[in-house]
Amino acid sequence: MSITYLEAIREAQAHALRDDPRVFIYGQDVGAFGGAFKATKNLQKEFPGRVLDSPISEDAMIGLAVGTAIEGMRPIIEMQFADFSTVAFNQIVNQASTLFWRTNVPCPITVRLPFGGTSGSGPFHSQCLEAIYAHYPGLVVMTPATVEDAYSMLLSAVAIDDPVIFCEHKFLYYHLKAEKLPSEALPIGKARIAREGRDLTIVTYSAMVHEALAAADELATEGWQVEVVDLRSIKPLDTDTVVASVARTGRLLCVGEAWPWGGVTAEVIARVAAESYGLLDAPPQRLNAKDTPVPYHPNLWAAHRPTARSVAAAARKLIRF
Amino acid sequence: MSITYLEAIREAQAHALRDDPRVFIYGQDVGAFGGAFKATKNLQKEFPGRVLDSPISEDAMIGLAVGTAIEGMRPIIEMQFADFSTVAFNQIVNQASTLFWRTNVPCPITVRLPFGGTSGSGPFHSQCLEAIYAHYPGLVVMTPATVEDAYSMLLSAVAIDDPVIFCEHKFLYYHLKAEKLPSEALPIGKARIAREGRDLTIVTYSAMVHEALAAADELATEGWQVEVVDLRSIKPLDTDTVVASVARTGRLLCVGEAWPWGGVTAEVIARVAAESYGLLDAPPQRLNAKDTPVPYHPNLWAAHRPTARSVAAAARKLIRF
């Protein structure tokens, strides 16, 4: 048996629906149709009355979720694409994220954002919004890179008493596979050493973990041992694991698929620079997408985002610094 | 004669309306009423038909502005408070900011965001959203700290062929005064040395420039010379001036009123760490607001944001590192 990243997301939702009567799913086309990506396939049939189609009203979708959370429910909201969460932005950042702090009433909602670039998706079906949400207080932002994490972190997301922005990468949906679903997982907030190495640390998350791993393979053939840290969640962000890795390697490259200004890579470097300054043998570097919308044509898209090749090039330069 | 930061904003708009027939103002209560803060006082009378009240429809306000920009107009849109721009978020980040890149048609709109904390304003009338907008490609983000910059940068904002997010700080509106309006100004994208010093560089922007200057005064009495860099615009961000300052002082403290995760302070440190690593004698540090919504009660508010006192304390610690 083998299970994809997307199936893991479906399974996690099935699991959550089965285990907890407070869980329900609400989103466009999530019902009988099973969602634009089929992440809720058959769930409406398996859990009648608990997987519900919404109108095309992202703002009201999140508002409704918050209301149900106040009543003790644990809604999972599927945005059809992460990009459309910009329409729900106000309800996410001002309603959901402030509720607990203002009123002491928890807001356990999970907002699933199918995000990130795929070939031919263009400027409005490819965006990486994790940094936007992480900047706001009151939100947890998860960015699973593996099938196992997609599953276990989504279960955690539903179990957590706070609003979770669950960034699931569309590029990983179909071709990332695992043998089976995990029964254990690292706690949320803990990064994972995806590959060990002693010459350079690459800190990254989500789809870029795989580009970094491929780059590490490439560099291994040149004799360099690259360590890859998968952040798993970007808020909370596991500074300790990053710093410990940098202490071992002395070199830091941060890789993100999001735009270059601010964001995860800047945050990681700012933390490392503040906390483990003496440990660095070379200036910490970043590799991000280019500072334009995500292009449609595959050639442009491949150059817009970091790839194994560009990651390897940046790593090589940094190792030789 | 003396002129406030708010009056400078009004004067800049009057100037722009006078000089350029393509300019008009659209926003809630900006007409006969002159705006919630009186930033458009008398302008409707002086420029009939060119200062127009909008319905409470932030999304449509920005959409309309983009349409007029396509037709060659240069709209100034006043958001009543920066916080309400979250409702216009989609139109700002997906419509306005992508227009030129997608179509080669420029989008010269200026979105005025009265932003930042003031006593008693609470979670929804105090937000600092500059980093949110700077993360997106296609936007220029200005954060003037002085009366002179409020004036000249707003004129530049209107003149620029791209969408400008003009972050004007409500805390500076009334009590920041200048003798007269400037006839010259630094170009957009150039930071300003607000105070020279050799022991430490504080990089900051907007209202925090004044907290930093007050902290520098305090430290001067202790014998330390603190240099204060006012970024003026955070996108583009003038890395050169920052790096040159850090080269002189060897120490960097970044101060921002926004939330701590990501944002301007992380971006500045990431740039400095990458480009002028050898120049630092101590780890670069950040001071931001706390990671919660902005509190209502003055006591909490004063502790939530950085102040001269907390800036001085952080600077002192860094100097002694």
Add this chain to the structure above:
Amino acid sequence: MLHTVSGSRTVVETQLAAYRYMLRARLLDEKFAALYRAGKIHGGVFLGRGQEALSAAIGISLKKSDVFAPLIRDAAGRLAFGEPIIDAVRTYLGSALGPMRGRDGNVHRGRPQEGYLPMISHLGAMVSVVNGILFARRMKGITGIVGAACLGEGATSTGAFHESLNQAAVEKLPLVLIVANNQFAYSTPTSSQFACADLANKATGYGVEAHALDGTDFSDCLETVGSAVARARAGHGPQLVVASLLRLCGHGEHDDAGYILPEQKNSPMGRDCLKVAEDWLQKNKLADPAQFAVWRSEAIREIEEAVAQAQREPAPDPYEEKWSALSSEHLNELRES
């Protein structure tokens, strides 16, 4: 008519109760205005002057188990829904003991776990939250409840208004959406806000029922709001209530409202609902000036006591404050920055 019952109260009892909430709200608002002028309140003060009849009618039509999302001009409805005066005072003064603990202030108060929602500022945003509560209760099998959400006419221009009313209609939720058309949104007249002849005309386009009423007339308010609430409770889906009235004050206490025209003030719409109610109660011999005076002084005493108490209470202490927006302790980022 005096013998019809609304809930367990007779109409007369309801009217008398409503009047007293209106009066207390008016006096409470006036106290806040005075404290604001005295520099005792930071930020803004927002009054419901002229809207007390409508607001009280909403609060009084609801049961404790219902849901209520008031807006800035709903001091009367809040009291009628059961908010103690001290909650309002503590919130305005930022007391650490208030429901918002000094974190949020003035009209941004509530107790969500009691179905009483603390508004965020963004207009229209509370309606879908009410929908959510109603939706959840239906999922849990709780029936016979109603959710009331208040808006001004200006807020009907928001996308949030539209999405949430449509959502309620699609889900046939027992939502009562009350629009107080007080002729202005801040300084903006209705002519710059919408172009339909009557806001109640919007109902057909959503497939919901509509009710129009004269917001200056407290009997009409009680009757019409009461029946809208009853229709929602009986399963007839969302109800749109549109009240005509005039804001008898500035947008906030910083605003002298010079833009409100004398013609408007002198029109029937400009009547003070509190005065109208008093006249009606007197005319119908349900109360006399002496009684009004007693009620007034009782209310003033209550308010003064609450203010005195809140003023003695501790301000929130930044050193004791847990500076975290998350409920999950273990997910807080501990690093101070």
Add this chain to the structure above:
Amino acid sequence: MLHTVSGSRTVVETQLAAYRYMLRARLLDEKFAALYRAGKIHGGVFLGRGQEALSAAIGISLKKSDVFAPLIRDAAGRLAFGEPIIDAVRTYLGSALGPMRGRDGNVHRGRPQEGYLPMISHLGAMVSVVNGILFARRMKGITGIVGAACLGEGATSTGAFHESLNQAAVEKLPLVLIVANNQFAYSTPTSSQFACADLANKATGYGVEAHALDGTDFSDCLETVGSAVARARAGHGPQLVVASLLRLCGHGEHDDAGYILPEQKNSPMGRDCLKVAEDWLQKNKLADPAQFAVWRSEAIREIEEAVAQAQREPAPDPYEEKWSALSSEHLNELRES
């Protein structure tokens, strides 16, 4: 009726022109579907099958100096508004020479400086942009123009739809908002999208004029859209046009649309407007099968030529690409990251 003129064309000329746009759009769409199945198009392909009559009617009712904001199912309207086939093909294939230069693709194409707006994906978002163009032209003293914006019925649930229609109504802009109610938003039926009896009922709530039409009937489309456009042009403010029809394809070519019920397909709403138009033209002796065949092969040749040309054209070159989203060169942040 044959002698009435619409613009400078007779009704018959208009009908014949409309039919030919419909036919070309259908064939163009089919070509895109074929290229998609052959793996030649990345991303999605979205067809207007069943909506060509409505869409062509919109394009044909507009003048070059008008404004047009089509949506995903408007290949016919785009052609009728004057889009060359090569623009569509280049955009789908990502050619560097297309109007979007490979930066954006498929249905996201247009030339804003010619009043032809390239949609962003976010539903409802283009309407206020059309408002802006109309608003600016009015400020510049340009009169007699119209702006047409297309939406699906699903998009009426967005806040953007509401804010922009209201905005147009308040400003009395010559906006024609055409809602194609094709019974589904992706897989979602209208019952989960709205609760009003008829979407045209929304008009009164905005204070705008409404028009309903049968989207399968090309004569009705031409007449009704034509008169809505004429009303807007004549200064009667925004016009809401609601067309009933059925989507005769999947949401995109990846979708088999198994959720569309046979009853729906077999109902009058499920008629193919292209077939209806052909029947009508034949019945009225305006064209015969031989003529249809000629038109068809002409269109196919044109399309094949465009595809062949675009396939020969250079793909965008990342090394030549200016990686900057700003028009102001001097404000670009030069640092590569």
